[in-house]
Amino acid sequence: MPHYNLAVTESATVPISPPPFLDVATLLEASRPVQRVRWLSYVLTTFVVITLIGLVEGSRASPFMKSLQTTTGILILPAVLLATIQSVMNMRSYRDQQRQLDAIEEMIQLRRWEPAGLLLNRFLSGPVRSVGLWAQALVDLASLLGRHHRFDDAMAVQTFVIENELLDDQSDFFVRLARAMAMLREDHLVDADRAIGDLRKRDPDRMSGGLALVEIFRDVKTGHPDEAIKLFEKHLPAMQQQLGHRVADAHALVARAHDLLGQEPEARAAYERATLLAPPAELQRRYPELAKLAEKFAPSIAPMEVA
């Protein structure tokens, strides 16, 4: 059963002025799901009590009680209808937020970071309708912060999501992977190593291509190119299958590993494969360690029809 280290507010808080752009503390606070007062259920419970009293008292009821029971009878149907309308409106509002979030995620996928950031900032500036949507939006926030090279902020959001158990096991695993990657980017090597160890325990069959990629990055980062190459060779099929075009990252990192070992032909070939799948600038943005490769080797050139 998930537990939330959150004080759930009683009513919606509307910020007076817009918060700073993607400010983690502000957005986490402002976006907390709100527990709504279920006044209709109180009304319906009152009606139930009055009806039960009426049934028990029968003809002995006082005139006041009788008129109260008649009023209850007349009002009960509109109250049930109102409750139905309210739940339909709640569902509609939930779907509306889901659509907004889907649009934001599409922009992230299409690498339209700027509008995605603006929309997400606005989305998280008010209470989110459900914990599920909230978690989804926070994962997107962490991803955008990583894109802006704000890895400490990204880690703060990821840690918040993990500690509050907002996600299912599979999604939680991916957030932990992303956090380990952010740790490596920020040179928190000890923390990253611990995080990788924890991820290995959660993936005992070693089937995760994402985990293999993080381990390769760690080995390249910590100057263990041999291990990086071994991992690459062992886990390439899983990475191919699971990472799609992001398998370019693995080829790029193994190119760097070969380069560190002075194996120039292998490094050149791996860099060529990496840049066949992803633009060199994008790879370098993800892994600044690849800058040296870009100076040494020519990337794969896309034909003019798609360049």
Added chain:
Amino acid sequence: MISAERAIRTLRRDLTISTVLRGVLFTGLFAAATMVPMNGAGMYAVAALLGLSMAWAMVSIQAARRSYLTGDSPSLIASGQFAEAEEQIEKEIRSFWQFKSVRLRGLHHLAVLRHAQRQWRESALLSEALLRQRLGAMPALARTTRLMLADSLLELGDLPGAYQALLTMYAQRLSLNEAMNLLVVQLDYESRIGAWESMLRNLRHKVQLVELLPSNSSARAQAMLALAAIRRGMPELAGWLRRRAELLVDVNELTTHRPILKEVWT
């Protein structure tokens, strides 16, 4: 294993029964409400009203609780746990106290499962049955089902059927995922009718989209584009697309499923 025909029959029967039950419940509520102001029957009418309302609420709560179950099967299918997904879907379909939308989604999940298991006939049957229902409130489900139907019909070699299914997709506003999947099915269809020119139209945009797809679909789409490039005499483009596909999947597997693509590697 639940068969497509049986799942469709169960859905139709349950939808009919639940429509009748809903009618009875509404009639009861209306009758009780009109009897409330009457002398003598007033209190009993209120009790009946209350009882029926509570029955309605309990059915809704039960259905809402069960609807959480439907969330699991797509991820089970995606991770290849077909037996677990089958079990889950069977529960979704056989559960009588369920919202109509959840039941329809259950049938949709069964179609997705059969599609993933490459049981094209079953998948097509289920998709067609689903599209015969009124899906106005579930446009995304209708679009995904139509795409799946087009793909299954293509696999069965029914090109006119696939064309009909695809045709309606172009008039609709699609999400990014739908647009990506439509592109894969469209390329498959066009390669079968030899529309090479059309396949290479707006190529930059198509390449951008296929880069976002999972490995198998991405490789398949790029191999088909490579085939179109070969047929249109563009060897450099064909080579570039072919090498990208090679980095994503096992080529033998790809050409086994799509023999037409063998030409790309000869």
